[in-house]
Amino acid sequence: MKPTETDSTAVDWRGDSASSPDVTRRERLKETYEARVRTPALVAWADWRTRFGLLIIGGYVLMALVAVLGLWREPSTSQAPRLLGPFTDMSYPLGTTQSGVDLMALVIHSTPTILILITAGAVWATLIAVIIGTVAGYKGGSVDRGLMSFSDLVMAIPGLPLVIILAVTLNPENPVVLGVIINISYWAGLGRSLRSQVLTIRENNYVEASRTMGISTPRIILKDIIPNLMPYITVNFVFAARYVMFASVGLYFLGVLPYSTQNWGVTLNFAYSNGALFSWQAAHWLLAPMIAIMGLSLGLILLGQGLDRVFNPRVRTRMAGESKSTVADDDDDTVTEVF
Amino acid sequence: MVNYYVRRTARVFVTIFLVASLTFGLVRLLPGGPFTLLRAQLLRQGVPADEVDARIANLQNIRPDEPLWMQYIDYMTALVQGNLGESISLGEPVVSVLARAAPWTVFVVLVSTILVFVVGIFLGSLQAYWEGGRFDQLVTGVSISMMSLPFYVVAVLLLYVFAYQFGWLPTAGTISNSVDRSLSVPFVVSALKHSILPIVSYTLGAAGGQALAMRGNSIQVLGNDYVQVARLRGLSDGRIATRYVARNAILPLYTGFLLLLGFRLGGTVILEQIFSYTGLGYYMITALNANDYPLMMGTFLVITVALVIGVYVADLTYSRIDPRISAGESDEAY
Numbered sequence: 001m002k003p004t005e006t007d008s009t010a011v012d013w014r015g016d017s018a019s020s021p022d023v024t025r026r027e028r029l030k031e032t033y034e035a036r037v038r039t040p041a042l043v044a045w046a047d048w049r050t051r052f053g054l055l056i057i058g059g060y061v062l063m064a065l066v067a068v069l070g071l072w073r074e075p076s077t078s079q080a081p082r083l084l085g086p087f088t089d090m091s092y093p094l095g096t097t098q099s100g101v102d103l104m105a106l107v108i109h110s111t112p113t114i115l116i117l118i119t120a121g122a123v124w125a126t127l128i129a130v131i132i133g134t135v136a137g138y139k140g141g142s143v144d145r146g147l148m149s150f151s152d153l154v155m156a157i158p159g160l161p162l163v164i165i166l167a168v169t170l171n172p173e174n175p176v177v178l179g180v181i182i183n184i185s186y187w188a189g190l191g192r193s194l195r196s197q198v199l200t201i202r203e204n205n206y207v208e209a210s211r212t213m214g215i216s217t218p219r220i221i222l223k224d225i226i227p228n229l230m231p232y233i234t235v236n237f238v239f240a241a242r243y244v245m246f247a248s249v250g251l252y253f254l255g256v257l258p259y260s261t262q263n264w265g266v267t268l269n270f271a272y273s274n275g276a277l278f279s280w281q282a283a284h285w286l287l288a289p290m291i292a293i294m295g296l297s298l299g300l301i302l303l304g305q306g307l308d309r310v311f312n313p314r315v316r317t318r319m320a321g322e323s324k325s326t327v328a329d330d331d332d333d334t335v336t337e338v339f
Numbered sequence: 340m341v342n343y344y345v346r347r348t349a350r351v352f353v354t355i356f357l358v359a360s361l362t363f364g365l366v367r368l369l370p371g372g373p374f375t376l377l378r379a380q381l382l383r384q385g386v387p388a389d390e391v392d393a394r395i396a397n398l399q400n401i402r403p404d405e406p407l408w409m410q411y412i413d414y415m416t417a418l419v420q421g422n423l424g425e426s427i428s429l430g431e432p433v434v435s436v437l438a439r440a441a442p443w444t445v446f447v448v449l450v451s452t453i454l455v456f457v458v459g460i461f462l463g464s465l466q467a468y469w470e471g472g473r474f475d476q477l478v479t480g481v482s483i484s485m486m487s488l489p490f491y492v493v494a495v496l497l498l499y500v501f502a503y504q505f506g507w508l509p510t511a512g513t514i515s516n517s518v519d520r521s522l523s524v525p526f527v528v529s530a531l532k533h534s535i536l537p538i539v540s541y542t543l544g545a546a547g548g549q550a551l552a553m554r555g556n557s558i559q560v561l562g563n564d565y566v567q568v569a570r571l572r573g574l575s576d577g578r579i580a581t582r583y584v585a586r587n588a589i590l591p592l593y594t595g596f597l598l599l600l601g602f603r604l605g606g607t608v609i610l611e612q613i614f615s616y617t618g619l620g621y622y623m624i625t626a627l628n629a630n631d632y633p634l635m636m637g638t639f640l641v642i643t644v645a646l647v648i649g650v651y652v653a654d655l656t657y658s659r660i661d662p663r664i665s666a667g668e669s670d671e672a673y
Contacts, residue, residue, distance in 0.1 A: 155598065156354045156647050157361075158605035161623060161639050165365055168627060189598040246489045250609045253491060254624060272495060272613075286499065290492045298487035305483075 050306025056299030064112040075105040075262060095284045097270065101262075103288045110263030113175045114245065114296070120179030121186075121244030126237045129190035130229070134221045136191070137198025148195065151188040159185050160247060164256050171258050178257065182247045183240060190236050194229060201228050231308070238304035242297050249293055264289040343658065351651050358643045362636045363414050423640070424633035428626065433637035436622060441641060443513050444607050444618030447534055451541040452603055456592070458546040463553020464585060470558060479554075482547030490606065494540035494613045501536060509533050511615035537614050541606070545599070549592065556588035563587075593657055600649050604642055619645075 045051055066072050094103035136147040163182050172178045201207065202225065210220045226233075251257045252265025259266055271285040417424070423433035462482075466475045485493075502510040509515060514529040560566065561584060569579050607620035615621065619638050626634035 152350070153354055153357055155601060156643065156650065157358060158601050158642050158646050160602075160605035160608050161620075161642055162605075164608065164623070164627065165635070165639060169365065250489060250491050250606075254609055254612055256624070256627065268492075268495070283499075286495065290496070293489060293492060294487050297489070298484065301483055301487050 047306045049302040053299045053301070053303030053306055056295060057303060060111055060115065060296055060299065063108050064115050067109045067112050072108050073102060073105050075101045075109055094288045097267075097285050103267075103285065106262055106267050107264065107288055107292045110267075110292075113263055114248070116175040117179040117182075117248055118241040118244040120176040121183035121248075122179075122237050122241035124180045125183040125186040125190065125240040125244075126233055129187035129194055129236075130226065130233060132187065132191040133194025134198055134225050134229070137195035138202050138217065138221055138225060144195070148192065151191050154185045154188040155192075157185060160251070163247065163251065167251065167257050173258055173260060178248065179244055182244050182251070186240055186243060190240070194232070197229060197232065198225055201225055235304050235308050238300050238307065242300040242304070245293070245297060245300070264292050344655070347651065347654060351647055354647050355644055358647075359415060359418055359640060360411075362640055363411055365636070418640075423637035426626070426631055426634040426637075428629035428631040428634065433634050436634060437619065437637055437641050440618050440622050440638075441645070443534075443616060444604075444611070444620060444642075445645065447537050447541065447610070447616070447618065448600075448603055448607060450534070451538045451545075452600065454538070454542045455545045455549055455599075456596075458542070459549025460553050460585070460589060460592070462546070462550040464557050464580070464588070466550065466554040467557030467561060467584075467588075468580075470554075475554075478550060482550050485544045485547035486551075488544055490540055490544050491609045491613060493543055494536070494610060497536050497540050498613065508536055513617055533614075533616070537610055537616055541603070541610055545603070552592060552595070553588060556591055557584055560584050560587045590660065593653070593660070596653055597650050600653070601646050604646050604649070607642075 094107065096102055097106075132147050132151060136144045162185060166181050166184065167178075170177075170181065172181060204224075207220060207224050210224055248257070249263075249265035249268070252259060252263060253269045253272070255266075255269055257265075262270075267289040268286065271282065271289070274282075421434055423437070425431070426433050426436055429436055462478055466478050469475050498510065501508050509532060513533050514526060515533070566579065566583055569583050607618060608623055609620070610616070611618045611621035612624050619642050623635060623638040623642075626632070626638060
């Protein structure tokens with residue numbers, strides 16, 4: 001692509017300010033804030049999917065806060081009449097279970113654990129994938145072959161059965177450990193696709209320049225390679241988080257994971273095994289946790305798809321007001337659906 | 340450089356060997372050793388210690404008093420001979436349990452995965468064709484909402500509505516009890532009836548994801564110069580759609596297939612439990628709940644082997660479609 005006039009002036013201006021001695025630290029901070037936080041945030045907000053996704057996830061964070069601050073009663077048996085329908089008694093808006101537990105309390109009080117779990121799992125999976133993918137892609141040769149054979153091996157082991165065996169073996173109760181275990185092998189596929197992207201990035205002139213200047217490999221990977229991958233990494237972080245949620249709730253539903261307090265999956269399991277399937281009266285018992293699960297994953301999917309566009313350079317320049325010629329609507333949703 | 344096919348085939352065996360070794364290690368890691376519980380139980384029942392050891396050795400082909408490497412060799416030799424030990428809870432060889440279970444799982448996973456791809460590719464290409472239109476928006480909306488429903492939630496909902504409330508379809512099992520387990524018309528009908536709900540619930544969400552991916556790929560391909568050139572050459576629309584667009588848009592999906600298959604085979608653990616569908620995943624959970632480690636490890640091993648073979652077949656066919664694969668990479672190492 002031929003650089004436009006606006007592009008080149010923008011580069012000059014940035015280059016000047018970075019090297020000029022007159023620039024105070026505050027100005028530089030402000031500039032970084034503009035480029036890294038404000039513009040992306042504006043672009044992100046302009047897309048309805050990101051906006052919706054963030055609002056939904058924000059809602060769940062609020063719910064977690066309500067639980068942590070103790071603003072809603074803790075779930076306990078016989079705290080309310082049995083099998084109360086939803087919206088019949090406003091002090092138990094979602095109704096109650098067969099043993100008289102407030103469903104609203106159940107839904108609210110499992111949010112913090114689930115949020116910690118999915119964050120831990122997603123951070124673990126993306127971190128390992130980034131390390132393996134960039135090192136393998138950049139170094140090439142035998143390092144690449146070794147790391148890729150290893151991830152191929154990990155990919156050959158079906159995820160959920162391995163997680164089940166590990167969960168039985170280690171019996172983890174800590175949500176962070178649990179999140180890591182659930183995504184123990186998730187990184188393999190992501191690492192592989194990151195590697196193939198690095199293979200093209202490493203041929204760029206600036207990477208070659210850094211290499212001839214004798215800059216160390218970790219620094220090149222950190223400064224030259226990873227920034228290029230950031231969009232892809234962010235989007236896949238969200239998808240990894242969604243996978244942790246699906247898998248963890250599913251395994252809680254099976255009754256395989258150890259739990260100390262009820263959560264969405266456990267509630268679903270209780271409803272399922274206590275005969276909520278047989279009557280319409282108990283339908284809300286099944287539906288409440290299902291809606292909670294669906295809402296969070298909808299939020300994550302929308303955020304993932306919206307973010308995908310934020311990092312699309314064409315949409316971004318248009319939003320930043322630097323160029324008016326670019327077309328707004330080019331969808332290239334890269335959906336990595338796995339579950 | 341050894342032939343690609345030879346290398347690929349060798350990798351299948353290496354992978355299976357490594358996973359088998361992993362199960363050997365995991366058996367040792369399990370809480371309190373594999374058979375502490377059973378051992379204590381038998382001793383309490385007054386069974387002599389020698390006999391207890393002999394029975395446990397028989398269960399998992401492990402003699403606890405031997406050095407570790409001997410145990411390892413024994414274990415692997417038994418595996419090669421197709422001996423996976425004996426199931427504690429069912430009291431029969433693990434191999435025979437799994438031989439009964441595996442066809443059901445393979446059937447459900449295979450049919451639903453093919454459906455996922457067919458439906459996804461079909462919808463996705465139509466969406467790309469009518470990009471921005473009402474159909475596109477509708478399918479995108481439906482796909483996104485289907486994707487946000489985990490398949491087990493769909494499964495429970497379908498089971499609730501179609502099996503329990505309306506009673507149109509059976510609630511559990513692979514075939515009904517009244518039908519003979521031999522290849523006949525009633526058997527096939529019953530098997531199909533029992534598999535509809537598992538297959539549908541395993542297809543819906545994933546198909547939505549594939550449709551979105553196919554849509555994105557097709558739109559990208561449609562923007563390429565060679566498609567314009569093909570139009571200018573006056574080729575028919577059908578030819579452009581199948582030869583130029585579909586073929587190139589499907590390739591990336593094919594690579595994703597490898598990962599997808601792994602997740603789908605693993606997911607049967609949850610799916611089969613909901614429908615009490617006695618396949619591999621069902622037995623894995625049954626074994627888990629009964630502390631039946633030989634059966635659990637055997638199931639794990641068989642699911643892995645199924646995945647390795649599936650990926651192997653996919654890889655071999657992929658290299659037929661895309662010649663770049665078997666050519667290998669020649670990148671400089673830094």
